[in-house]
Amino acid sequence: MVSSVLSRETGAEAASRRESYIEAYRWMLLARTLDDKFASLYRAGKLQGGVFLGRGQEALSVAAGLALRKGDVFAPLIRDLAGRLAFGEPVVDAVRTYYGSALGPMRGRDGNVHRGRPREGLLPMISHLGAMISVVNGVLFARRMKGVAGTVGVASIGDGATSTGSFHEAINQAAVEKLPLVLVIANNQYAYSTFTDRQFACQALVDKAPGYGVTGWTVNGTDLADCLDVLTSAVARARGGGGPQLVEAHLLRLCGHGEHDDAGYVDPRLKSSEMGRDCLKVAEEFLLKQDWAGRDQLQHWRGESIEKVDQTVAQVQREAGPDPYREDWCALASKHLSEPHPS
């Protein structure tokens, strides 16, 4: 697919493609570096709660994040660190939320991957992930009602969430309302430990698209160029009035469900298949092969990522956790309607 594009494009287009690829790779690298840091902090007992990595899904994730622009809406899944960073989430938000820092966007009230800034278009997931799709619909619906044109929303889910009622209701709702929703399914073969043959019986998840009256796309999630190409096209089509787009990416989760999970159930044949390739390594090889970057350059970028991550972690480690005595313990915005707490 890449070579066919190459044969048609002009010099300027080729330069722009190179630039996009490099930008995407660098976000992937930063995400991987930060994920690796979270994993080691978890193993060292420094982080409370779960740690969920995006290992093997960075190419798809970053492509979704980069296809969006300011003013768009993004509801990431738990493996979307690369996409979050590309969409504009600061590294410090991620680290503060893992540490439960009072200075983070969730102020210790929610943690790890459950973070976002709703007013800036980054929606903080609830654990019932399929439920986020219709929330994206709602923002898009509101934009249209307010006469704001050109917004696109990406909702990111895994193969597991396609089995939920929320998925069905929301994709159907988006289709009925012709909303500019791009629903990205990272089919990473396992929902926690459950393989796809116990999750669905259709040939491919993308086959559901025509049933809902939406456009379907398939992408190789291990190939950054393919991810950039397909996600950019799907987002452009939604932005251009083409209605909801459903993208199914084929890839393999290269980690446990969370860092508590050794993923011993993953079929070794899948790991050694093309699907089991590490998208970050594939991208690095591509950069070298295209002569878009040399080994020294890659090493330099790695160093930059490590420095950024280490600096941020060091900063957040010095920050105080939330103080239960200063917490207002009020779940309502209307403070005067708060129930009294018996002492």
Added chain:
Amino acid sequence: MSATYLEAIREAQARALAEDPRVFIYGQDVGAFGGAFKATKNLAKEFPGRVIDAPISEDAIVGLAVGAAIDGLRPIVEMQFADFSIVGFNQIVNQAATLFWRTHVPCPITFRLPCGGTSGSGPFHSQSLETVYAHYPGLVVMTPATVEDAYGMLLAAVTLEDPVIFCEHKLLYYHLKADKLPTEALPVGKARIARVGRDLTIVTYSAMLHEALVVAEELAGEGTEVEVVDLRTVKPLDTDTVMASVARTGRLLAVGESWPWGGVTAEIVARVTSEGFNLLDAPPQRLNAKDTPVPFHPNLWKAHRPTAGTIAAAARNLVRM
């Protein structure tokens, strides 16, 4: 202009739509059809593009409302029956009700739940769910019992920054009338003394208020003066008004139409017992529907929920204690 409880709900929505361009209504059959109960009659015509039919997808209906609220709109969601809101329960309690706590971004949505039994409606069109929603933090739960409150509290719900479960009782829709709609309303969260008495306090809300008022009239003929407290909003619960009434009467009977295990009446009894034990001259009592699904046949249905007859019996018993 006289108005029924249902017309008050319709008029409140018309006024909210007229006064605030951020308001829209989303739900099943609410558009040109005007809603299963006609609570949105003609509103789609009067406010084009702002009263919108939804697919039968309560989960996605609520999810969409949350997204719209995040983006600054003020959705009114009509659940066709309170019973169906359970399909959207996850989105209400886990998404809408947690948003402000988690992110500091308010989630102003009004969920209209036609609730309560009507004869012949059976197990899935008769439920009273205020207790279930009141259990979750992050929600305000309103249970208007009068035409005036149906109007004033719905308008207040739309202006609140929080998700509101607005329980409108179907039995009151057509039968309850007021001479005119109110221009002022009591503050949200404030209970009302619906009838003054000195011998016994009945604390109730929604349609049960009217049963309690019948009982108060009946017992007055027997020389027992019943004070009736209309909670109006079950969450927050106006404990002060309840305690003040019990301080006057020394006897408490809490009445609700929802199921007996836990819930609003249990909460009232718990609060009065723990905070005002010394005010009580007799053990506090509670009366609820029976612990079965709501039955279909009128004979069974009438015996399932509290009525003036069963409330009066409980009240007489309590006075003798």
